[in-house]
Amino acid sequence: MALLEAHHIHKRFGDQVVLENITLAFEENRLNGIMGPNGAGKTTCFNVLTGRYKPDRGRIVFDGEDIGGLPPHKIARKGIARSFQLMNLFDQYTAIENITLALPEVRARGMSMMHDLSTDGETGDKAAGILARIGLAGKERVEARDLSYGERRALEIGVALAAAPRILFLDEPTAGLGAEATGSIAELIAEIRRDLTIVIIEHDMQFLFGLADKITVIHWGQVIAEGTPASLQEDEWVKRSSLGGLA
């Protein structure tokens, strides 16, 4: 059984159907790509899987447990982490504090009112380790808003990583980045994928075809194609759509 499975998900807003009978499965320790044109329902799909929206119909099973309709914080605690398409950092906190607050051990004692995180060597070391891993060593004390755009994108991934997730959803991690920065994000993802299940929404086809084990194409709220990058390049649907040309 796959680590996370979504069966026959429907989601509508008012009279607009955004997701129609979506069925997805993400195998453990694989890197899954989701692509499709703007407005196809990719981000809505993420939002349903991570609990931001409740699905109108359908089942979401994570590691054998039905998580459909749980609130986001409960889903997050089960080991599902995500980044956001738009920047979602704590701008006035330092890089290291952004990471620290995402650590599960900090979450466990979030209600502590007398404890002090900045004097806690253990969490500090762990957070510094994650910062080093995403290439932000030396930026610990810099406020998130003073980081460069590329550094912020990396920090987004770091925050998601810090939660020690079992599955990681990344929503357009390279949006707005130049070729060089995109390359370093690709390196970062290649490094972290070894022991992690990852799902990426991405516009950059080269990026996705180079990394993914499996790619799902979503259009009009439906899955229209699915397979390995190689098989997908042969797919009629993909060839006929503009997606094939890009790949």
Add this chain to the structure above:
Amino acid sequence: MSDARNPVGRWITLPILASFAVFGTLPYWVEAVGLYQYLGLEIMVWVIFALGYNLLLGYGGLPSFGHGAFIGIGAYAFGVAQFHFIPNLWICLLAAIIITGLCGLAAALLVSRRRGIYFALMTIAIGQVFFFIASKWTSVTGGEDGLLNIQRLPVDFGLFSIDIQDTASLYYLAFALYAVVVVLLWRLVHSPFGRILGAIRQNEERVRFLGYNVFIYKAIAFILSTMVAGLAGGLFAMAQEGAYIQIMNLQWSGTVVLMTLIGGGLVSFWGPVFGVVLYFIARDILGAYTEAWLLWFGLMFMLLVMFKPEGLAGIWRDTVGGLVRRKPAAAPSPHPNQSPAE
């Protein structure tokens, strides 16, 4: 940030000591500078109230516009406990804190799923509901007349007790409680709880996706701030020797927002302290010249919101602090979500 090698630094910092020095000596010099003892007492009560309020506004980013209700409830609870229960200072203060906290709990359950303007709206409504209940429940609150003849109870330590009938003595009780509140709040805002609350202000959604139950954090922050308001209310009842309905109206709820902001509660832990001091001194000094001192104070407030939303603390930071400390590399435009970390 506190110093890792110095456990005392986690609890007491230089600004805290400085505030102790100023407020601790106040009764000795307040008359020399042309002011009077009762003003010091009023300032102390409102400083406690506003510091607790800023936990919500400055740290949680939750603009409660109904907080006047809670200082009022604290005052009534103190009086009722004194008249109908036991006239013991500690028990009455505890009653004020607990009863206000319970009312805060009821309110928190209603508002903690909201933020921004909706939060402000709901707190206005809740404040008004408490106001109307207090004004109509005459048998308990005395209605429009208020609850009269509340005693300044002696500070009872078992073996001995200290009489606080005169204003300066009551001031020292308020000061002692201020010291406790300020140390605890300072610790609180630097604890994981406080930092998560600050994260909620900056990006509530993100905090939720990190696995935190945002509702609980907001609710607890709300309840804690009402409990501090309850304590301030108990002191206020003794200061005024009565509890009155006026304090609970929307005007006063707005005034505590105004004080907290004008002092710079959005960017500094000490903002509420500056704001309260400025408000009361302005009231007395401007008030001596003109009946319409609130007009000038309101204009000053408008100018501040327009040009310097970080308030007095922001001005201090940019002038005095800027000479000492590195200024942020790229100062973004003022935003209410700035961290009151200093």
Add this chain to the structure above:
Amino acid sequence: MSTATWLLPHLINGVALGLLFALIALGFMLIIGVMEVINLAHGSIFALGAYVALAIMAPDGGLPFAFMEPFYALPAWPRYAIALVVAPILVGAACMLLELCLRPTYGKDPLYGLLLTFGAALVIEEMIRVVWGSSEYYLPIPRDISGGFIFADLIYSTYRIYAAIFACAMIALLWFFLNRTPYGAVIKAGAHDNEMVRALGFNLSRLRLLVFAFGAGLAAIAGIIMAPIWGVRPVVGIDAVIPAFVIIVLGGVGSFWGAVTAGVLVGLAVALTAAFVPDWSMISMYLLLLAVVTFRPRGIAGRASILER
């Protein structure tokens, strides 16, 4: 006499009150729509309208000007009619100043607009106190619309019926203005998307100035109509701005008929509580607000809005 008929005058009072509330709320909503500002000063502007009308009608209104003497000699009707037109225009023009003050807050957290207008409310209220003092005034109204009449053994207030009709007419005019004139189209475009205003070739700053003045003028008109019912006091503003809030939340931000429906609902709720438990009449509104915001935050016809940010 059955309960239903005994209640009739109360119901009429409720509808009159509700329509006036709706009028305040609609101006309030225009300002939210175009400027994304929650105008806490709306109540003080409402009060200011009544005071300015008082001053125009003088001589009991506190501000008699010598050059106006011939005007004061006129009978009540023309003086009242002129005050009803001129006072809102003056108030609207004065409130343009407030809009200028609001400009630094645009594009920032809506909390800033809220705070600035809270300060403005304080300033306007204090200015009223400085000019007119704290005592209560009554706006002199023409005899034809004052007093009461008896119909089927029940006493009705003539003025309430006049107020209800007047508010109805104003709401209808406003609807016509917003939906059937090019100016209305621009305002609605502004409420939808500021870019659209520029695309239509209008100056956004000027639109904001005018819409703010217009919303303020509506509040002033409501203030003048409400004056004989509530009396003219500096603190009357809070009693006006809170119902506007409630109505916006209840009706849903951006919905014209939602606001009118909610206005009448709130008016009826207040009037009916007043009929049975007079002391508690105002609290019914707050309970209504809490219930609605708890269970249906977007109101009857609401969409996602600035209020949720």
